[in-house]
Amino acid sequence: MEPSFIKELQNIVGKEHTLTDRESLAVYGYDATPELESKPGIVLLPGNAEEMARIMTLCYGNGVPLTPRGSGTNLSGGSIAASGGVVMQTSRLNRILEIDQENLTATVEPGVITSTLHRAVEAIGLFYPPDPGSMNISTMGGNVAENAGGLRGLKYGVTADYVMGLSTILPQGDLLVSGGKAVKDVAGYNLTQLLISSEGTLGIFSQITVKLVPKPRTKKTMLVHFPVLEQAALTVSAIIAARIIPATLEFLDKVTIKCVEDYAHVGLPLDVDAVLLIEVDGHPTVVEEEAAGVREICERHGCSFFQTAATPQEALKLATARRVALSSLARLKPTTILEDATVPRSCIAPMLKFIQDTAKRYDLTIGTFGHAGDGNLHPTCLTDERDHDEIRRAHLAFSDIFDKAIELGGTITGEHGVGIAKKPYLPRLVGEAGLRVMRGIKGAFDPKGVLNPGKIF
Amino acid sequence: MEYVDLLNCMRCGMCLPHCPTYKETFLETASPRGRVALVRKIQDGDLEVNERTLEYLTLCLDCQACATACPCGVNAGELVAEFKCEEKGKGGLSFMEDLILRKLVPHPERLENAMVPLRLYQRSGLQTLVRSLGILKMFPPALGRMEGLLPRLPAKPLRKSLLEVTPAVGEEKGTVGFFLGCVMSLIFSEASHATVQLLSGLGYKVVTPKAQKCCGAPNMLGSDLKGLRDLATYNVDLFGGYDLEFIVTDCGGCGAELKKYGHHLPGNSRAEGFSAKVRDISEILALHADDLKKKLKPLHRIVTWHDACHIAHCQGIRQQPRTLMDLIPGLDFREMNDADACCGSAGTYNVARPEMSDRILERKVSSILATGAEYLVTANPGCLLQLKKALSETSPKVKVVHLTELLSESIKG
Ligand SMILES: Cc1cc2nc3c(=O)[nH]c(=O)nc-3n(C[C@H](O)[C@H](O)[C@H](O)COP(=O)(O)OP(=O)(O)OC[C@H]3O[C@@H](n4cnc5c(N)ncnc54)[C@H](O)[C@@H]3O)c2cc1C
Numbered sequence: 001m002e003p004s005f006i007k008e009l010q011n012i013v014g015k016e017h018t019l020t021d022r023e024s025l026a027v028y029g030y031d032a033t034p035e036l037e038s039k040p041g042i043v044l045l046p047g048n049a050e051e052m053a054r055i056m057t058l059c060y061g062n063g064v065p066l067t068p069r070g071s072g073t074n075l076s077g078g079s080i081a082a083s084g085g086v087v088m089q090t091s092r093l094n095r096i097l098e099i100d101q102e103n104l105t106a107t108v109e110p111g112v113i114t115s116t117l118h119r120a121v122e123a124i125g126l127f128y129p130p131d132p133g134s135m136n137i138s139t140m141g142g143n144v145a146e147n148a149g150g151l152r153g154l155k156y157g158v159t160a161d162y163v164m165g166l167s168t169i170l171p172q173g174d175l176l177v178s179g180g181k182a183v184k185d186v187a188g189y190n191l192t193q194l195l196i197s198s199e200g201t202l203g204i205f206s207q208i209t210v211k212l213v214p215k216p217r218t219k220k221t222m223l224v225h226f227p228v229l230e231q232a233a234l235t236v237s238a239i240i241a242a243r244i245i246p247a248t249l250e251f252l253d254k255v256t257i258k259c260v261e262d263y264a265h266v267g268l269p270l271d272v273d274a275v276l277l278i279e280v281d282g283h284p285t286v287v288e289e290e291a292a293g294v295r296e297i298c299e300r301h302g303c304s305f306f307q308t309a310a311t312p313q314e315a316l317k318l319a320t321a322r323r324v325a326l327s328s329l330a331r332l333k334p335t336t337i338l339e340d341a342t343v344p345r346s347c348i349a350p351m352l353k354f355i356q357d358t359a360k361r362y363d364l365t366i367g368t369f370g371h372a373g374d375g376n377l378h379p380t381c382l383t384d385e386r387d388h389d390e391i392r393r394a395h396l397a398f399s400d401i402f403d404k405a406i407e408l409g410g411t412i413t414g415e416h417g418v419g420i421a422k423k424p425y426l427p428r429l430v431g432e433a434g435l436r437v438m439r440g441i442k443g444a445f446d447p448k449g450v451l452n453p454g455k456i457f
Numbered sequence: 458m459e460y461v462d463l464l465n466c467m468r469c470g471m472c473l474p475h476c477p478t479y480k481e482t483f484l485e486t487a488s489p490r491g492r493v494a495l496v497r498k499i500q501d502g503d504l505e506v507n508e509r510t511l512e513y514l515t516l517c518l519d520c521q522a523c524a525t526a527c528p529c530g531v532n533a534g535e536l537v538a539e540f541k542c543e544e545k546g547k548g549g550l551s552f553m554e555d556l557i558l559r560k561l562v563p564h565p566e567r568l569e570n571a572m573v574p575l576r577l578y579q580r581s582g583l584q585t586l587v588r589s590l591g592i593l594k595m596f597p598p599a600l601g602r603m604e605g606l607l608p609r610l611p612a613k614p615l616r617k618s619l620l621e622v623t624p625a626v627g628e629e630k631g632t633v634g635f636f637l638g639c640v641m642s643l644i645f646s647e648a649s650h651a652t653v654q655l656l657s658g659l660g661y662k663v664v665t666p667k668a669q670k671c672c673g674a675p676n677m678l679g680s681d682l683k684g685l686r687d688l689a690t691y692n693v694d695l696f697g698g699y700d701l702e703f704i705v706t707d708c709g710g711c712g713a714e715l716k717k718y719g720h721h722l723p724g725n726s727r728a729e730g731f732s733a734k735v736r737d738i739s740e741i742l743a744l745h746a747d748d749l750k751k752k753l754k755p756l757h758r759i760v761t762w763h764d765a766c767h768i769a770h771c772q773g774i775r776q777q778p779r780t781l782m783d784l785i786p787g788l789d790f791r792e793m794n795d796a797d798a799c800c801g802s803a804g805t806y807n808v809a810r811p812e813m814s815d816r817i818l819e820r821k822v823s824s825i826l827a828t829g830a831e832y833l834v835t836a837n838p839g840c841l842l843q844l845k846k847a848l849s850e851t852s853p854k855v856k857v858v859h860l861t862e863l864l865s866e867s868i869k870g
């Protein structure tokens with residue numbers, strides 16, 4: 001990178017917020033994606049939207065790649081500077097700009113941490129439902145760019161269902177304001193929705209307006225044990241078929257249960273095949289009714305134990321158990337390769353069975369957990385990056401799992417994005433036509449291909 | 458430190474929001490994830506040990522908040538500390554380090570003598586003079602900070618005045634050893650005195666071996682593993698000579714270090730046995746909550762608790778102190794925000810990295826003040842020093858006390 005170019009960037013954000021030393025660059029080469037690393041040429045931490053726009057303009061003019069970064073917790077390599085260049089971390093833009101109680105919206109800067117927004121709105125009786133497992137550190141910008149889901153997705157949907165408006169810095173440096181506080185808006189293409197899950201390749205969000213809902217009056221958290229995996233899977237489909245939509249319907253298999261229990265000591269059973277974590281929320285009478293319905297269905301499907309959290313603390317403890325599933329699995333082996341295959345809800349049982357068989361076929365340890373109610377599973381292969389043969393087998397296994405997910409009418413990624421990690425599989429899912437349209441969109445936004453190059457396709 | 462410990466970090470970032478230095482800077486190099494990566498890259502030969510890597514690594518407080526947060530069982534703080542030790546092992550100690558860590562710290566009487574001029578300095582009124590004239594500005598800033606941290610010293614270190622054996626009051630329940638921390642003895646002797654009274658009041662015979670030496674935590678801070686092992690071996694042998702049910706300390710830092718003797722002296726089964734007996738005072742008192750409760754008289758005070766890193770993160774003790782305070786009738790306990798966030802004291806960190814220490818401290822002070830507490834209670838001398846100084850400057854009405862002082866105040870009524 002030219003010293004004069006570095007100087008110009010530094011003039012924008014200030015010396016303190018410009019990192020060029022070898023050591024800093026080395027630790028900005030990764031995010032939470034296993035096996036991937038690529039060093040940027042410079043890291044910048046701008047302090048406001050104007051600085052972000054100036055950096056973008058400068059990069060575009062000089063044809064230097066720019067990769068936006070929130071907290072670097074995505075699982076597809078989205079914030080890795082695949083072709084070097086500039087990494088722009090948004091953490092300093094961390095103000096909640098407004099909570100509008102008349103329109104029930106919140107407007108935030110992109111670096112606001114998801115759970116910080118939760119706390120702020122819950123303090124006044126409102127609710128922002130998307131709650132990815134990483135919510136204590138993930139940024140709102142990263143959530144929008146990946147269309148993050150969470151534990152409450154089944155009833156409340158994912159990030160895209162809440163984003164109402166975006167201010168986006170386009171690759172040439174100009175600002176696109178799309179959507180807003182109006183609940184209805186059909187003026188032209190829905191650019192807001194197009195920008196969501198664009199994985200930092202179409203523009204940089206500088207302001208995000210999200211919809212809030214009233215905080216549910218009450219909730220009930222239940223933990224259910226199943227001696228046989230298939231019973232748990234069938235229970236999931238049966239609950240939904242019975243028209244009960246829990247806020248949370250999460251699944252943990254045996255391998256995952258053991259790891260979580262080792263870490264969190266929440267009293268999970270070690271002798272069952274699967275547990276479901278179920279949460280119903282809303283009006284007290286409805287909650288009672290739905291909880292009773294859930295219990296009846298679980299018992300009919302042969303659950304061996306049904307626990308209802310007695311206190312909010314206990315409920316939180318159970319939910320935490322699910323939230324730390326991924327990291328707890330990672331305790332077992334040095335390397336954790338996590339996938340994100342998603343199928344229609346009714347296909348959970350065959351998908352789970354296929355994953356188990358595949359693990360056996362390739363002689364791998366795969367723990368599976370996930371948002372069962374959304375059909376979104378996270379088969380997680382526990383391995384060691386130093387064991388090259390096992391890593392090779394893991395990739396073969398996942399390739400089979402993706403094919404199966406597509407065959408069942410599902411997708412290769414439900415919430416983690418394509419990034420670098422799932423690039424090879426995208427053509428199988430969207431075909432030539434899909435790729436052509438996506439490339440066309442990218443070209444329309446970013447003719448020079450400067451913003452987060454090397455991702456998605 | 459094993460290489461696989463470094464590999465175990467899956468880079469999930471769950472530790473980031475708990476790391477005081479990350480919260481202040483948002484920099485990956487100042488985060489647990491980044492520090493593990495730095496050490497790993499050094500081991501891999503991608504980076505070398507140089508001024509900058511050390512600069513980044515020494516910004517770590519070793520507060521171990523990251524270890525509490527990490528679901529993968531990685532302890533970034535400890536990995537960094539051990540890495541620094543290994544590096545130090547290659548280079549040896551500097552003259553000053555050798556003087557302090559090998560010649561002063563292991564010898565309580567020398568340490569005490571070194572404090573005499575300080576005590577005189579305070580009592581003679583010279584301190585007031587020095588402060589008002591601003592003479593300290595002429596000395597290196599680190600010295601100035603150290604001077605400012607010192608509260609009024611007791612007339613005599615506790616080690617000198619405490620009996621080797623304090624008999625149990627009433628029926629004897631058992632015998633415990635008391636590990637008297639250096640700073641507790643030299644500076645917070647009233648608190649440690651209260652600790653011994655509480656133990657004997659609950660029916661314990663308390664043995665305080667006069668010949669005990671420093672726990673070795675300063676050596677760990679100074680990355681002097683050999684010095685630490687020598688002290689550990691000495692204390693294990695000394696306490697091994699008594700028949701003790703527990704070894705109790707009221708210093709969070711000592712407790713954390715003593716519990717790791719087994720780890721520091723691998724293969725030494727007596728060290729393991731020693732560590733297994735070590736208890737923080739709050740652990741012992743919580744065992745006897747019912748008896749203690751009968752002695753406590755109403756105390757109408759608003760209090761809040763600071764979870765010292767060495768107690769909450771390193772020893773996993775969070776509930777016991779709260780349970781104990783809950784026993785005091787009339788006490789208005791208010792939980793502060795992020796009670797387990799470091800106060801920035803972290804051994805010698807506040808002297809070594811004053812700028813970052815102050816930023817971290819500022820956050821802590823505002824959390825404390827937001828509760829409206831009249832008493833800030835904690836149980837680690839480093840935090841007591843740091844918070845006493847900070848609060849005496851910003852809000853002198855808030856009193857900083859050790860947990861055992863609070864309990865004994867309630868007993869006196
Ligand atoms: C333990 C763990 C649990 C997780 N659980 C979930 C889960 O339940 N559900 C889920 O969906 N995901 C989950 N994730 C994945 C990850 O946390 C999410 O993808 C999250 O949204 C990433 O946020 P971030 O701030 O870390 O963004 P980063 O990882 O820094 O970036 C993600 C992408 O967003 C882009 N980006 C960042 N900021 C901006 C911006 N301002 N404008 C434009 N583009 C931007 C980046 O270029 C990158 O492509 C989990 C990850 C971990 C490690």
Ligand code: SF4
Nearest residue numbers: 466467469470472527
């Ligand atoms: S130290 Fe633990 S919590 Fe932090 S990134 Fe590594 S694995 Fe995650």
Ligand code: SF4
Nearest residue numbers: 476518520521523534
């Ligand atoms: S020990 Fe404390 S300062 Fe060091 S990395 Fe861990 S949390 Fe951060």
